[in-house]
Amino acid sequence: MSSFVEFPDEEPARPKKASYDSYVEQHEQVLSDSGTIPEAPESPVVEKKLAGKSKWKNNRIWPAVFSIVGLFTFFVLAQLWMKDATLRGFVVTGNNIIKTSEVTDKLKNLLGKRLEDIKLSDVEKEISKLNYAGKVVATKEMPGNIRIKIYERRPIALVEINGEIKFLSEDRMLLNYEPKVLDRQRLPMLTGFKAVHTKKNGMSYLDSTEVSGAISLLAATERSEFAHFILGEINVSDPKKLYARTSDADAKFIFGDNGNFDQKLDNMEVFWKQVITKRGVGVFDYVDLRFDGKIFAR
DSSP states (O other), X not given: OOOSOOOOSXXXXXXXXXXXXXXXXXXXXHHHHHSSOOOOOOOHHHHHHHHHHHHHHHHHHHHHHHHHHHHHHHHHHHHHHHHHOBOOEEEEESXXXXXXXXXXXXXXXXXXXXXXXOOHHHHHHHHTTSTTEEEEEEEEETTTEEEXXXXXXXXXXXXXXXXXXXXXXXTSBEEOOOTTHHHHOOOOEEEOOOOEEEOTTSOEEEOHHHHHHHHHHHHHHHHOHHHHHHEEEEEOSSGGGOEEEETTOOOEEEOOSSOXXXXXXXXXXXXXXXXXXXXXXXXXXEEEOOSTTOOXXX
């Protein structure tokens, strides 16, 4: 009797787990044998994808839920705080010419009042009465402050009103003279205007029909390094013949009221370099820049 155990040359076939491929190959035979189609086996790949998708959704939902709950909680606490909080002070920003004390003095009667009872629109309206205050934005802050952001008016020219020097802003408002303004910039003098109007809040301003062209010319002058240092006066006595003078001569550079001031200033610079540097500005009574491509001088 042999002491060796014989093994077959090939291992017996192991039963395979049903798959989609075998299902597709076999379902016709099964149908012919039994008359019914067995249920397809679950795909492990599909199961894995579905599980991953569900997990991904859960990972995205929870942060959103926590965010909503957090915002709601913050809103509720803020409302509760607002009901009992009183005004302790002010935070003033954006002011360069306006003194912080000017702002706080106007609002000191609000200190100690409940923040809920203070209207921010009233705060903004009160600060807007200050001479250099343009746009004012007020907000309430924890634990009991009001933050005031001031966008100051910017002077663009000097004017003389009843013997008193003032500044003109971009929105035609007359501003009190502040010497430190001229420490940072050079401003021409605006002359020839006639009308000065006054608002209900006491602020004075110039008439738009007289000075709108001059304001546009001043804006163009700021964009021209040459003109910014040459022009010393802008006259609006006749808006259709709006003209400027240099700081050291009486010759008129006529710009008119039809706009296109950037191009006219460029033409003026060319004429200055090609003609005036050779002959001098004092020999001319006027230089007319109103016409495209042409300069008339006398």
